[in-house]
Amino acid sequence: MADLLNLQGWLLALLQTALFVTAAPLLVGWLRLLKARLQNRRAPALTQPYRDLTKLFRKEAIVADTASPLFRAAPYVVFSATVVTAAVIPLLAVHLPTAIIADVIVLVGFLGLARFFLALAGMDAGTAFGGMGSSREMTIASLAEPAMLMAVFTLTMTAQSTNLSHAIDFLLAQGVVLRPSFMFALLALLLVAVAETGRVPVDNPTTHLELTMVHEAMILEYSGRHLALMEWAAQLKLMIYGVLIANIFLPWGIAVENTPTALLVGLGAIAGKLMLLCVVLAVSETVLAKMRLFRVPGYLNLAFLFALLGMLSHVILEVGA
Amino acid sequence: MALQLIAYAVALSLLSGVVGLAASRYRQLLRWACFPLLGLSGLAAATGGLLALTGEPAAAQLPLGLPWLAWSVRVDALAGFILLLIGVVVFAVAVFGPGYTREFLHGRHSLAALGVFTGLFVAGMQLVVIADDAFMFMVAWELMSLSSYFLVAFQHENAANRRAAFLYLLMAHVGGLAILLGYGVLAAFGGGFTFEAMRAAELPQLWAGVAFALAFFGFGMKAGLVPLHAWLPEAHPVAPSHISALMSGVMLKVAIYGFVRVTFDLIGTVQVDWGVIVLLAGSLSALLGVLYAMQQTDIKRLLAYSSIENVGVIFMALGLAIIFLASGHPLLGSLGLIAALYHALNHALFKSLLFLGAGAVIQQTHQHSLEHMGGLLKRLPYTGTFFLIGCLSIASLPPFNGFASEWLTLQTALQGVVLDSGVLRIVIPVTAAMLALTAALGAMLFVRLYGIAFLGQPRTRQARQAHLPSFGMRAAQGLLALLCLLLGVLPALSIDVMGAIPQALGGLPEPGITGQGWLWLTPVSAAAASYSAPLVLLGLGLAWLLFYLLLHGRNHQRVRRIHPWDCGFGPLSPRMQYTATAFAQPVRRIFQPVWLLEEKVERLSDDKSGQLTSLRHQLLVTDRSWKVLYEPAGRWVISAARRIALLQSGNVRTYLSYSFFTLIFLLWLIS
Amino acid sequence: MNALLATLLIPLLGTLLMAAVPRCRIAGWINVAFAAATTLASVVLALEVLRDGPLLSNGKFFYVDAFNVYLLVLTAFVATTTAIFSRPYMDHELALGRVNSRRMRLYHAMYQGFLFTMLLALSTNNLGILWVALEGATLATVLLVSLYRTPESVEAAWKYFILCGVGIAQALFGTVLLYFSAASVLTVPEDGLLWTTLHGIAGQLDPTVMSIAFVFLLVGYGTKVGLVPLHNWLPDAHSEGPTPMSAVLSGLLLNVALYAVVRTKMLVDGALHGVSNTPQLAGYLMMAFGLLSFLVAGLFLHRQRDIKRMFSYSSIEHMGLMTFAFGLGGPLATFAALLHMTMHSLVKSAIFVTVGHATHIAGSQAIDKIRGLIRTQPTVGWGLLLGTAAIAGFPPFGLFVSEFLLLIATMQSWPWLTVALLSGLAIAFAGLFRHIHPMVYGNQPDGQQPVKANMLPVYLHLLLALWFGLAIPAVLAQWFDQATQLIAGQGVL
């Protein structure tokens, strides 16, 4: 744990986290832009999410009189938990001190913490929609989580580490190896990511139709800076999943040494990977329609099945060979 | 020293019981003598346990027991650890008790029974842990069962409570007998009842298996493993809440202690198959426990089912430990053991915290059903906050203690790659995924519990009128909540102390979980996995602070309070809120075959217009194990009894013919 | 020797006195006094035996060794505490008009007579006299069973009389065969019924005759022990007689009958040892009977509607367990059986005493009618509950110790039978508690009033059971061990 006293490393980690947090709305802007283009609409500006957030931060916060103090605390908890999650994910560089304070299971735990408070906040105002949204969100998450961990386990068993930086190191050191298990794990993780970030076909981030809302139902009572934090956290979460998938399955380009050139290369690489991923997501969101809620379990079971196949192929095809 | 303190602890709890005898006459005695004595006992047990955990094993003999076998007591690190756990929870319960039992003072309940049996119950648990021979173990074990049974039957005017108490005692008895027989096998090969002799015994594989199976059955029944759990959700909720805390928080751990003691210490050489069985049974318990809990609306019943879930998790870790030990990876075996025991400690803390919280809620609202609560966080801010910490811990969210132990368990599972057997290498990750599913469902469960009970608007008048519970009650919860947080944030410190336990169990190696200092948990190696809870908390705090300051630095700290959005239909009533039943509906639908569901919708319509006037929705959730296991057994006994009763026909000539034919038969037999 | 005579003569004198004095107000007290004096004498006797070892009277008529000396004290002691309970209980019955003073006289005379026959049966060395005394015990109690003269009580008494009479006749045939086989070995055939003599020459007795004799004796005395399927009289007699009688029948008579079986088993074991192809024949038979009784009685418990009947089935169950244990042989099982005998006597008589009070509170023996005892009269309710817990084998009461030892012993020699024992214990336990629960718990029915209850005997017995459960006194342990050596040929200490 010698990295701990590395001042340069910490600065870099802080910088990376700041970049992560500030870039998240940009990613959403990019996604919206792509979607609009694909749907033959006029696209909003790439920076529109920033404008929205600024607007919300300026606005007065209104709180339901039935709500408890938890309602006001929740956005901060949700946001900080998401930020801490973002901080431990290697974005540009692998060898950062933040990467070792939490492994991938802790990361899932932090997302869980954020979700826990999000769901509680949904129920706090005492309206019908909030509870509905919380119930659905928790249901979906509880099915997605095992699939995700199963996929992650497949990777970590290959890399023999649950620490992301170590795992990425390992994969980089191995060079290009085509693993069937990774293919299945990637598929599983993609499906889970879609479900967890509330994208079509599991949830529609733009809908406010009562019967279909999941995420939106929970934050229905929020306004002003609270809403801004919640929205920002959601955008951050999308980026987290994007970076996770990008950097685990296609780790190439990420900075192994903390030199400026390497970091710049890393920045370019991750930007490219994320942009590509967004294209995939935008296309799929355009092509697919939102599912009924009770078809989601089937969808997530598919994810789990992929993850399980990944595990099986790892044990049968890769270890034995 | 440790032994002495523990002896004081036992003596104090017994004294508390004896003083309790007088409580029927002097009712205040319960609050001002019994509970303080119990608290002292808890402190002594905790201190003694801590000393034993860090010190050398100590043994002594008591002038009691069989003529040829005095009761022998011994404390080693494992016993010390469990005593520490018992002591802490007992202390918290003793602080909570005086305030909580105030409502019994003027009732018709026999306070003497409460005082006496609480003392005996605690003493029984302490004695089980320090017992060093099978006889004393069984006496203490059954003392624990029997006295807790009386506590379950405390509010016996309710027929359901009596039924629960009956079921509890019956199953405790059966489980106790199985354990006894397990000891019987060990004693037969060891040539004596002392644990010393049993340790030395060389068991053939078959008989080791029999002993293990009996112990697993008996201790599993007490610990509430599915499908032997039927008593647990019945008995735990009906006892007074501080007793429920002791039962769920501590007694189940004593059962786990027994299992660990017998399997790892007395039998010693474990087999892989056992581990697989334990692992699978644990997974099943964990998953079914949380799913059943999800459908409960009674707050204490829900918590009881959640205990089944957590016991399942503990057994999963134990199963992993057995698998690793049996396949020649003692280091990983120790890791699993530590994970299991750490989770046991954590569960003891947060489950008793939650039960005490439930007790406070029930005392203030007189409601047991979640559907009748709501908005309690505003009315009981302390209880609400501490309860939230309990919920976060039990939902295994970082940086609380439940997460630390579950993380260790998952890490243990991930080491399944080292095993030679490909099947195990697949099975173990799958069970790990089950664990993840359980944890996620657990989070949902506690969102449901906390959201329905403490958030939103009060659903009943009683919930609206809840008041602050007494200081002692709040202090007890605060203490436990603080411990939950501490053990979550500084797991390395506590696990470091536990390092001596594997050594005490047949000299297993100490796992290097804390090899990187107090800041880090590194179960296998720093490269494989690391978790630094303090730094994580620091990061969380920093992020919070940063954004809080950023946003509140300006002049808009104030928020405007208005009614929530009502879709334009007029004021929102509390009845429009999502109910606990509705919250669990998606899960109910997805995992439908798990429960026996009886759902009835009653439509009442106006006679004249035929318009729908009201709708009643009724949902009956029954445990499947009843239909599959318990009811057939009960029916079998009843029908056998009916058939047997034909013997007693009432006709004296028939009776004579029995005698006649018995004689003839026996004469024929011998000649 | 004098102590032995005193032990026997005091109750005999009591019988005659009580029978002679009509309309005695203080008969209850006299009863207590005589029983207490007997206990005192028996304790002195016990001390003598403790000091000097086994006592064989001149003419070899009496023989007191480790096996029967504690049974003597136990019998006298339980009879005393039951007499203490019986006094107010019977006064209450008299006040209710269920008995008249003539029947009270009969009751008290027969109480002492019963005590006398029991003590005689225990202390005699002559198997013939043992038989006579056991038959005498039947005769002394049979009229007490029909004391209330209700149709049920008369029926119960008739069944008791006929079944035990037939049983005891079979036992006599067994005794005759025993004598027959002894007479063919001995030079002085007159000694052929003395146990000490028989035990000395057991090895020379003819195995075939002995096994036939044992069958007759087992079926005969087994009827009195209450072994299934010879048990049918037992629940009837226990439920219809006065409760103090049920207490001593369950607590003492069954013990004495079992004592007789074990004494003969020792002879048969000696005779069959090494010569027969089934040297354990007696043991096997006893195990089979014991196990059958134990299981069947446990099932019967579930169908009871009368509280005394229920506890009498529990007695059958426990006698079955003891018979099984004696049959199992081996030091551990025998020790367990001896301890179980003592504990069962103490606890079961305590339960019957409590049941007596409970029936007075509820005014009925029907289980449905007895409700909310803890609320009405906590001492009685708790007494019943704790007594039942004790009889169900929960520690720290002594029955747990014996069941523990028995289960361990079974595990060592017949491991698969533990399954039967385990399920039997569970079934019996469930049967007991499903009925006990509504009786002791819950709210009291309207108008139910506490009665004047003397719970001293109950708590005394339960305390003793508790004491034995935590630590068996050294003296007693010594005796048990000696008796174990005697019966099983090897001690445990």
Place this chain on the structure above:
Amino acid sequence: MNFAQFTLQEQGVVILAALVLFASFALLAQTRIIACIHAFAWQGALVAAATAMVALVANQHHLYVSALITLALKAVLIPWVLHRIVVKLEITREVETVVNPALVLLAAAALVAFSYYVALPVEKLSTLATRNTIAISMAVVLLGMLIMVTRRQAITQVVGFMSMENGLFFAAVVSTHGMPMVVELGVAFDLLVATVIFGVFFFQIRQSIDSLDVDRLSRLAETSELDEPQEERE
């Protein structure tokens, strides 16, 4: 040893044994109570005679006392008491319905054969001339039980019981020349008391069920259907 080698007295004992057995058959076959009691008295007398004969053969003087007691008790006193009771209770003409007389007698014969089979190894043991009477006495005991099983009248049951006692006594006398005196006296005393108590019971039973039919004594049974498990729910 050949039967012809027995002394005349010994042969007499054997003949008496056969007659005792026959008396048991007679008891079993009787349908009327009075006849039953008479048959029982005869059996008692035969046992007493056999006892006296054995006393003569073995030159055992105490057996004369036994014979006398038996005669007084079994042949005179008990039948007389029973007779009195029957008269007093006015059941002299009561006819017993035996289930199936032919079948019962057949079973009885089978029992005799069975007794012989069981007692076979015993007989080898005895040096007494009267050894094979063990089988006979065992048969008498078993037949006594058979009487009790097949008869419904309380009085005939008692007669069966007493007949069992006869068999026992006969066994004791002929196989071992009598038990020690103190035991014999004890047994006799018990028997006497039992007779008195039986007498008391006849009246009590008569009072309570207005008959002496033991089949009607069936209040105390477990077979009646319970109003199944009283479910405890509120």
